[in-house]
Amino acid sequence: MLMARVDVGLPFPVPNLVAAAYDGDQYGPASHDDLGVALPPSLSGAVSRRKAAYLAGRYCAMQSLSQAGHPLPCDLPIGEDRSPVWPDGLVGSITHTDGLAAAVVASARDARGLGIDAESVIGVETCRLLRDQVVCDGEWRFGGDGSSWSDRLFFTMIFSAKESIFKCLYPQVGKYFDFLDVEIVAWDAESRAFRFRVLTDLSDRVSAGFEADGCYSILPGMVFTYVGWPCRPRQEKGRIGC
Numbered sequence: 001m002l003m004a005r006v007d008v009g010l011p012f013p014v015p016n017l018v019a020a021a022y023d024g025d026q027y028g029p030a031s032h033d034d035l036g037v038a039l040p041p042s043l044s045g046a047v048s049r050r051k052a053a054y055l056a057g058r059y060c061a062m063q064s065l066s067q068a069g070h071p072l073p074c075d076l077p078i079g080e081d082r083s084p085v086w087p088d089g090l091v092g093s094i095t096h097t098d099g100l101a102a103a104v105v106a107s108a109r110d111a112r113g114l115g116i117d118a119e120s121v122i123g124v125e126t127c128r129l130l131r132d133q134v135v136c137d138g139e140w141r142f143g144g145d146g147s148s149w150s151d152r153l154f155f156t157m158i159f160s161a162k163e164s165i166f167k168c169l170y171p172q173v174g175k176y177f178d179f180l181d182v183e184i185v186a187w188d189a190e191s192r193a194f195r196f197r198v199l200t201d202l203s204d205r206v207s208a209g210f211e212a213d214g215c216y217s218i219l220p221g222m223v224f225t226y227v228g229w230p231c232r233p234r235q236e237k238g239r240i241g242c
Contacts, residue, residue: 001031001052003059008102008118008224009217011192017116017226018063019102024052035059040078056101057094058084064092064103083170093167100222113229115168115214119160120222127155134159134179142187142194156223158184161214164227165196168212172229173203185211192216196227 003020010017027048032039037058043051058076061084066072070087079085086092092105093116100118122130135158143154162179170176181202186195198210214227 001026001028001035001055003035003056006100008100009219010224010226011215011217014104014226014228016064016067016106017102017104018060018067019100019224020056020060020063021099022052022056022101023099024049024056027052027055031055036073037062042078053096053101057096057103060101060103061092061094061105064105065090068105068107070105083167091171093164098222100219100224102224104226106228109231111228111230113168113170113172113227115164115166115227116225117160117163117167118222118224119156119163121152122156122159124152127152130159131155134162136180136183139184142184143189153218153223157216157218157225160223160225161194161196161216161227164214164225165212168227168229169198169202169206173206175202177202 001022003022005020008019032055035055037055039051043054061076062072062074065074070090074087077085084094086105089108090105091108091111091114092103093114094103095116095118097118098120102116102118104114104116106114135155139158161184162182165182181200182196182198184194185197193213193215195211195213198206199208201207212227212229214225216223216225
């Protein structure tokens with residue numbers, strides 16, 4: 001299965017972010033040997049599309065770990081909560097959708113959490129069905145002009161941003177939380193950055209009022225988002241940026 005590195009177009013370089021395009025139709029059992037990623041027993045009965053996505057995501061993760069200086073080969077098992085179990089001292093995130101996979105990793109000394117997410121632009125009917133479960137009332141002021149394309153694109157950006165937020169915070173809070181438990185409170189289309197606020201107490205470390213930043217890019221038919229939770233908070237009060 002071919003893997004070709006791509007630039008996801010975030011507004012600034014993210015250390016150890018690796019993204020690659022892949023063709024799931026070319027997937028076969030030999031692909032795992034070719035790319036050096038084993039198929040876990042829990043996925044032995046999965047459809048080829050799921051196996052290809054897993055392989056692409058884990059391949060990007062291995063490349064990201066290598067860039068970060070972690071020795072390979074490296075076992076990156078699936079945890080009981082279905083998230084990847086990163087090596088001690090590291091935090092990371094993986095995403096894959098419709099022929100694009102990506103992974104990012106950082107030292108736990110530098111970041112408490114990372115989250116990335118890629119989403120194909122969501123269809124009109126799905127947007128309509130999920131709108132009230134995903135988007136807070138105040139968030140619509142940042143985008144969407146009433147046209148079908150604009151509203152779909154903006155809904156997808158909010159959906160993806162909140163997926164990245166969840167991936168970033170979940171390892172620290174240790175429990176699932178809803179889309180409406182966080183709100184995008186600032187959005188800068190010029191710098192492609194946003195700020196979010198947690199609306200409910202998630203844990204002792206992440207309580208209501210917690211804020212952090214993220215950024216995004218728009219690819220052909222797709223949205224990519226990134227959220228980082230640095231160990232050392234920014235000094236610039238109110239700054240929007242990753």
